[in-house]
Amino acid sequence: xxxxxxxxxxxxxxxxxxxxxxxxxxxxxxxxxxxxxxxxxxxxxxxxxxxxxxxxxxxxxxxxxxxxxxxxxxxxxxxxxxxxxxxxxxxxxxxxxxxxxxxxxxxxxxxxxxxxxxxxxxxxxxxxxxxxxxxxxxxxxxxxxxxxxxxxxxxxxxxxxxxxxxxxxxxxxxxxxxxxxxxxxxxxxxxxxxxxxxxxxxxxxxxxxxxxxxxxxxxxxxxxxxxxxxxxxxxxxxxxxxxxxxxxxxxxxxxxxxxxxxxxxxxxxxxx
Numbered sequence: 001x002x003x004x005x006x007x008x009x010x011x012x013x014x015x016x017x018x019x020x021x022x023x024x025x026x027x028x029x030x031x032x033x034x035x036x037x038x039x040x041x042x043x044x045x046x047x048x049x050x051x052x053x054x055x056x057x058x059x060x061x062x063x064x065x066x067x068x069x070x071x072x073x074x075x076x077x078x079x080x081x082x083x084x085x086x087x088x089x090x091x092x093x094x095x096x097x098x099x100x101x102x103x104x105x106x107x108x109x110x111x112x113x114x115x116x117x118x119x120x121x122x123x124x125x126x127x128x129x130x131x132x133x134x135x136x137x138x139x140x141x142x143x144x145x146x147x148x149x150x151x152x153x154x155x156x157x158x159x160x161x162x163x164x165x166x167x168x169x170x171x172x173x174x175x176x177x178x179x180x181x182x183x184x185x186x187x188x189x190x191x192x193x194x195x196x197x198x199x200x201x202x203x204x205x206x207x208x209x210x211x212x213x214x215x216x217x218x219x220x221x222x223x224x225x226x227x228x229x230x231x232x233x234x235x236x237x238x239x240x241x242x243x244x245x246x247x248x249x250x251x252x253x254x255x256x257x258x259x260x261x262x263x264x265x266x267x268x269x270x271x272x
Contacts, residue, residue: 045131
């Protein structure tokens with residue numbers, strides 16, 4: 001991440017509430033403006049992630065999604081609008097970003113993330129925020145991020161429940177000891193059978209829940225960029241929306257993980 005030129009007077013005013021925070025300040029805001037973040041999915045989670053990262057001034061915001069805006073999306077995908085029904089979601093999201101913050105450089109990828117394009121695409125960004133709605137893509141994103149040594153901020157939602165974590169198993173501690181952070185496969189070694197867990201389209205989802213988890217994702221991205229606070233890596237946040245309960249549980253690296261352990265067997269994306 002190469003830092004941009006000093007903030008202009010207009011940018012100082014725009015980002016004043018960030019600059020006032022000792023944990024961010026002017027130096028942290030400059031890091032945000034120099035950062036390149038890829039958001040996977042411009043749907044329920046991706047919408048608030050994109051909005052808040054754009055408002056925060058992330059310098060380059062990549063958005064990948066191959067879907068179009070549908071009427072059923074608007075209950076939760078708040079970055080889209082009725083006037084943009086039928087548009088590609090990436091184009092709709094780009095239009096919204098430009099309204100929020102014209103300084104943000106938006107790069108749209110109007111196609112699916114696949115084993116053929118994932119590593120090359122992810123290699124061009126500093127951090128990935130995953131808001132996809134299926135396990136196949138989720139595992140593809142994690143494997144690609146690990147192989148390209150990129151930090152992944154991952155969110156998931158269904159019905160009234162949400163999950164959030166940061167995965168950066170490539171990271172090392174201050175004394176350069178081997179990493180102590182797990183990957184997504186340490187938590188879920190394999191994807192469940194296709195019919196075991198319903199999608200949001202099949203089981204429903206509370207619209208406002210997407211905003212809550214997506215906003216937390218955006219906050220974790222900003223923390224990773226600036227180094228503010230304590231990383232969520234190594235922990236999993238579980239939110240029960242019906243009881244309004246948050247739980248934070250520790251996740252340990254799996255010594256037999258197929259992706260990030262010393263016994264790893266996943267060396268490329270050929271299994272995808």
